[in-house]
Amino acid sequence: MQQRVFRGLAISTVVATLTSAVPTVNAQTVEWPAYAADQAGTKYSPLDQINEDTVAGLEIVWRQPVIPDAIRNGETTRGPVGPQTTPLMVDGLLYFSTGLGTIAALEPTTGNVVWNTGPSDGVRVRQTRGIAYWTAGEERRVIATLGPKLVSLDAATGERDAAFGEAGEVDLRLGLLRPFPDFYWNAAPIIVRNVIIIGSYVDDITTNQRVANKESPRGDVRGFDVRTGEHLWTFHTIPLENQFGVETWGADPVDDRASWEYSGNTNMWAHPTGDEELGIVYLPLSTPTNDYYGGHRPGDNLFSESLVAVDVETGERIWHFQAVHHGVWDYDFASSAVLMDITVDGRAIKAVALPSKQAFVYVFDRVTGEPVWPIEERPVPQ
Secondary structure (H helix, E strand, C coil), rough: CCCECEEEHHHHHHHHHHCCCCCCCCCCCCCECCCCCCCCCCCCCCCCCCCCCCHHCCCCCCCCCCCHHHHHHHCCCCHHHCCCCCEEECEEEEECCCCCEEEECCCCCCCCEEECCCCCCCCCCCCCCCCCEECCCEEEEEEEEECEEEEEEECCCEEEEECCCCCCEECCCCCCCCCCCCCCHHHHHEECCCCHHHHHHHHCCCCCCCCCCCCCEECCCCEEEECCCCCCEEECCCCCCCCCCCCCCEECCCCEEEEEECEECCCCCCEEEECCCCCEEEEEEECCCCCCCCCCCCCCCCCCCCEEECCCCCCCCEEECCCCCCCCCCCCCCCCCEEEEECCEEEEEEEEECCCCCEEEEEHHHHHHHHCCCCEEEEECC
């Protein structure tokens, strides 16, 4: 098992790289229209009113619990709350997924609820960490997942878009190669060239006894039309028969079954990033079933623990980089990639940078996948 390690990148070069990145948030709009500020994942804001000199003077202006009417009326219990989310600020409204598994819009200066909507069947779902916003002409939509449903909501009213899927919803359980006992995805979708890209949440250990198992649902990534909800493509993070990379999944030494047939996970924990101009989406992928034992899946196991660039219109792989071959230490990518335009030795490069759990930063030409600086493979602990 080998890990690819970044070597020879001086601290001064890292600083120069980060400062030469081109932020795409418009300083005049003072908005936050995407989970990571923009499709490129820069997480950059030009706002400077809150700084080291003023932060001590911050005071709470308002609080808003955003309790659904059913809970207010005693029709259902509140249940556990997980308030991990990144709000969006667009066109004068604050949009976010609540800790109670609903999607809400607030008036940002008062905290007043403009709208708050949950699952159409009223069944409580898990909260998510973010949502997406899309606009074209007069059309404005909030795109989110509510449990197993992908929903499109009118940004002004919160009403479901009747032209999207079935009455504004797409059931994400449909079309899966292996059923999920409880399908959902807690990261935020991204929208590139009018395509919604979402992953699949798969627990690392899926049995009730918390015992690592050999078989698991697949963590495939899918693309949907933002206007109609039509399923456009699926990128199989574990290749199917005759697909590129399937030969990296050897046979189980016990029953001689090809391991791609039953292995799962290899999902996308982190938020994807995308390049609207190039039409490419960058997927940071995780470890296969199960994290700490790989005896039932011999081989390098593409596309686990990899950064994969795919065509946003077809879902076809353009290039990939696997950081760990045959991972058994959960060394997967838990962070999003960041797109940046840099200059190295006088050469302009459209780059993509991805940090790892081991504090390495991998930087590539985001068009070709070629490393910007040399990468040396070294063994990881066995």
